[in-house]
Amino acid sequence: LAGAIEAGIRASLDGRVALQVLQEEHGLHSLRVACEDKVAEDFETCSQHPDFGKLGASQLARILRREDLAISREEEVVNAIFTWNKVSKDGHAFLGVLLQHVHFQSLSFENLLRLGHTTLSGQSGDDLHREVEDALTFRKRTQSLGAFQSKRRRLQHWSPFLGASTEASGREVLPFPCESL
Numbered sequence: 001l002a003g004a005i006e007a008g009i010r011a012s013l014d015g016r017v018a019l020q021v022l023q024e025e026h027g028l029h030s031l032r033v034a035c036e037d038k039v040a041e042d043f044e045t046c047s048q049h050p051d052f053g054k055l056g057a058s059q060l061a062r063i064l065r066r067e068d069l070a071i072s073r074e075e076e077v078v079n080a081i082f083t084w085n086k087v088s089k090d091g092h093a094f095l096g097v098l099l100q101h102v103h104f105q106s107l108s109f110e111n112l113l114r115l116g117h118t119t120l121s122g123q124s125g126d127d128l129h130r131e132v133e134d135a136l137t138f139r140k141r142t143q144s145l146g147a148f149q150s151k152r153r154r155l156q157h158w159s160p161f162l163g164a165s166t167e168a169s170g171r172e173v174l175p176f177p178c179e180s181l
Contacts, residue, residue: 015042019051022059040066047080053087057094060084064101074106078115095120096127104135112136 013021018035039046040063046052055063063069064077071077081098085091104112116132119125 013038015039015046016049016051019046019049019055022056023051023054036063036066039063040069043070043080044072044076047076047083050087052080053084055084055088057088057090057098061094061098061101064098074103075108075111077102078107078111092122092124095124099124099127099131102131104131105138107135109136109139112139 013034015038018038021031021035022039036059043063060081064081069077081095081102084098085095088094107115112132112135116129116136118128120128
């Protein structure tokens with residue numbers, strides 16, 4: 001019976017349903033994996049859904065660490081973490097851990113500077129500023145060598161419009177809502 005229920009849910013699985021299933025405490029491991037797959041596949045849309053903030057910190061960390069996380073820019077991961085942080089009951093306690101899943105070196109230089117000016121209290125603030133400083137140092141070092149090599153997810157290293165550098169002409173920098181953190 002459980003297999004039939006699981007098969008029915010999988011057949012109609014979308015991001016909204018996946019977020020709802022991940023909130024449940026049942027032990028259907030393969031269904032939870034399928035839901036995490038769906039959230040990773042449609043991450044940007046799922047991160048805007050109200051149920052995204054109801055994910056547990058470990059669930060979100062599992063999704064964020066995936067190499068197949070479908071994002072257009074690394075800024076989407078940062079925005080999702082801060083959105084989750086605002087609404088999650090566990091938000092502040094796990095913020096530093098979740099920030100470890102951000103590829104800070106793939107963020108635009110301007111957004112790194114904005115994050116560097118963000119005020120967060122406690123260890124999370126220290127963690128964020130250390131990551132930003134490390135990424136800025138890396139960026140300065142690699143730019144002096146003339147070749148920035150982003151470890152961006154989903155083939156971003158093949159296109160200057162998907163990488164971290166904003167030196168390409170006509171490049172748009174996505175803003176962070178840092179003032180509201």
